[in-house]
Amino acid sequence: MRAVRLHSYHKQPVVEEVPEPRAVNPFDVVVRIGGAGVCRTDLHIIEEQWASRSGVTLPYTIGHENAGWVEEVGSGVSNVAVGDTVILHPTPTCGLCHACRAGDDMHCVNSTFPGINADGGMAEYLLTSARACIKLDPAVQPSDVAALADAGITAYHAVRKAVPLLYPGTVCVVNGAGGLGHIGIQSLAALTATTIVVVDRNAEALDLAAKLGADHTVSADGKHVEAVLDLTGGNGAEVVLDFVAEQGAQQDAFAMTRRNGSHFVIGYGSDLDIPTIDIISTERNVIGNLVGTYNDLVELMVLAQKGKVTLHTRKYPLDAALDALADLDAGRVRGRAVLTP
Structure with missing residues (x-):
């Protein structure tokens, strides 16, 4: 064969x-x-x-x-x-x-x-x-x-774990709308009533995200962290699903979480560098996901x-x-x- x-x-x-x-x-x-x-x-x-x-x-x-x-x-x-x-x-x-x-x-x-x-x-x-x-x-x-x-089960698994945190009125950021992210968007729409914010640098990916259920799309143009904070009244999102986690996206994902928020790391490729005081002073969580x-x-x-x-x-x-x-x-x-x- x-x-x-x-x-x-x-x-x-x-x-x-x-x-x-x-x-x-x-x-x-x-x-x-x-x-x-x-x-x-x-x-x-x-x-x-x-x-x-x-x-x-x-x-x-x-x-x-x-x-x-x-x-x-x-x-x-x-x-x-x-x-x-x-x-x-x-x-x-x-x-x-x-x-x-x-x-x-x-x-x-x-x-x-x-x-x-x-x-x-x-x-x-x-x-x-x-x-x-x-x-x-x-x-x-x-x-x-x-x-x-x-790709599907990995995205779904992360969403399934995040569901108890995503009650109506919350915000979930999907960082990366590619092969995994576009499944994550649909899974969020099927399982929750959270507001879905999608961040990606590719305009076509953002167009697809909007068709799949994203409430807001944000271009990863260097000002995207500020844009997400603006959308959340300066607080950040309850959950960020990071389907990229490399080339700086992993740092941005953590920065987009609110106090007591959760950063789900799904993609990989780079190190996540977070001062421990930033974790304990805001009680934010970093959660790994394996398929x-x-x-x-x-x-x-x-x-x-x-x-x-x-x-x-x-x-x-x-x-x-x-x-x-x-x-x-x-x-x-x-x-x-x-x-x-």
Whole structure:
């Protein structure tokens, strides 16, 4: 089969032939990929930012946002069958550890993360597990929803955590309206009555944000912190969802929170430098977010299949994976790039 393989850090991956995976263990599932999302994390992987954390051995296949059709199942699989349309939770988990039993999938002590520390889904087939499979309506096209498996669930997970803080009359700032941010906007609109303020430097992204439910849009032109403070009577927002968190955006996000506000860090790439006195004197919170749980993805797919959350995609054939990565890196993708093997 064809797969997008990374052979060396700081060099572009290549599309090459590799053996097809097989279902060997009882709960193995082989999925024929119908859509594989292209994520900024893939760029960070190429740049070696994940090497020390993942421990992966090169070469390997990247791609951690995957959906498709079940091709083969192990002897113990009962929740899906060959031919079913599925979206895949990004981390196959053990189901036995404390985190799994608490529904906190992302902290399973025995999980793998295809596309991060194991072969991923930028390929014709992917080996995963029954615990990662969410069965979809057969009418759903995997390429239309694949990126919800990471970009979508990550945005939804952060919003879900913020919901108790976003009672009517509050303000939530969405910092960055790209692949994750545009899902965050829709999730906020579906789950809360908060006032949604979207900050982005791209005019097209702001136009899309307004169509998706933003109450106010602010251009990140160097005066955006002041603009947000003006919109909030000088106080700042109860919640800032920072989908950028690099190149200074992470400092701006914290500056846009009010006293006792919460800065949710979702994007990454730069350090967050905050004097501790600024944290204790205002009781502001900084909250990390790592993808989301299986149940988060189930809930998100309900919203998606009801039309309340729509993924805006630009599709590329698998052989054009390098074009998709280059377009993402250059900021030419509105919404999410998706490979279609």
